[in-house]
Amino acid sequence: MTEQQNRRIPAAALTEACVRLLRRVGVPADQAALTADVCVQADLRGVESHGVLRLPAYIHQVMHGLMAADTRVEVVREHGAMALLDGRGGFGQVAASQAMGMAIQKAKDYGIGAVGVRNAGHFGMAAYYAMMALGHDCIGIVVSNAAPSMAPWGGMDAILGSNPLCVAIPTQTGTPIVLDMATSLVARGKIRLAAEKGEKIPPTWALDAAGQPTDDAAAALKGTLLPVGGPKGYGLALVNDVLAGVLTG
Template sequence: MSDRIPVSPDWLSEAVGTVFTAAGLSPRAAATVAGSLVEADLRGTPSHGVMLVPMYVERLRKGSVSTAETAEVVHDVGAVAVLDARHALGQLTGDQAMELAVDKARTYGIGAVTVRHAFHFGGAYRYARAAAVAGCVGIAAANTRPLMPAPGGASAVVGNNPLAVGVPTGHGEPILLDMALSEAALGKIRLAAQEGRPIPPTWATDRDGTPTTDPAEALAGLLLPAAGHKGYGLALVVDVLTGVLSGGAFGGGVRGLYADTSTPNDCAHFFLALDVAAFGDRAGFEQRVAVLGAQITGSPKAHGTERLLLPGQLEAERQAASSGVPLDASVLGALTETATSLGVTLGEPR
């Protein structure tokens, strides 16, 4: 495994922001995207972190990702809206879409926003958490290029379509589910390939459908759905909620992030906010969530288990406890090379 280098989050955020500013974003937009990627590393999900910078920048330079910083509202009726992201970076239009969904939820009790002609938005948890912090149950989802077969199939027909749900607790971090619908996110396989380490045989197959531990073979093959037909079915539904519902791309219409960086990714997103206060007393909701959480974390543990966790709890604890980002040397090297290609000198990490 490659060496990991502890890097200051402030230095890393500034460095990544400088790179995106040099690539054509405003300082505000660059800081937003940089903060999203660094936070993912802090939470222990490097597949959605700074490793993505070279690919994002390559796409900005080739024009398949635009420097637009807001999506266009193309349909807005009551609690529902449809946005056209114009191929902008997904963190920017994702923040915009969930903020609009929350605003609608405060008026109507529910807000639903779809986004077409979108791009990778980083960790889906970001948007579900934003809704939960605002007092709403939040749901965020995205479709990807086909990566998984239907049960019994021999070709990819659905993406691993990430899905996140945030639940407000009223006393600290939300309960936060964030998962790809494959056994593992594609970004984790790319990271394993970059670091030169094997992957579990349950993550993916080679191009012939044989399970593999070689990440390079996996990248040329198929991802395996989480829980078999259940993960496949959920992935199909997410494709409907994102691409089909928004009028954007779905199925084979969504392009890969890495395969052809001159062609727009053209994914689609879905955001839902439910204002818990519209269902009754918000304090009562939070109290019931606390009781439910205590029932789970206080339940009997299997032998050898130290404690039971709620979804998102471990990632939030990692972020709160971290004083630095354990950045893989290959990721830091790629960031430095990208900066140099843009005429930017980052200096020594601190």
């Protein structure tokens, strides 16, 4: 890695740069600031696969009409402690943030809040939204689905996504318990990051297109991820897909 590639950039400066790039493709200022913060906070937590690395893809999607620049979230239905939102093809960061904000308020009103989101883009690091609940003395739980990238245990074809699960729990010490995990051994973004850096990956992470274990990140991207914990991880991914995909419509 060259000195230029390894240069450290202050988080505030990186956030400002991300905001400027998003604004250039028509993202409103408040939504650009939120999306940039989600990306940079992921990098600061060491989740580089869901950080600023994702920004070029978001911008590409907006420029090619694959994602709305201005995310106008719609409340599809709402009843008591439950609600369903439609992201209307916009940024997942905006939709997920609004959903968690609504869930927190419902938890205060009813003791529990459950809000689903459909039709929204990639939302980045799940922990960002689960941890929003901590300041309100609530437990935050976030599940999501993704495009098929993971083979079932014993298989070689991608059937489910790496469908993440995150739980954030406040404690009396002020240091929360935060579980943020993909249901695959690693998120696909981590393999993409290794491919961009020209690094090898552990052969237990993925299969190549022929269904063989591989330590070649580029070959892994053409193949499938493997579930964490074998059949248990695949089972978790299936449940998350039902909760985040089927249940929300």
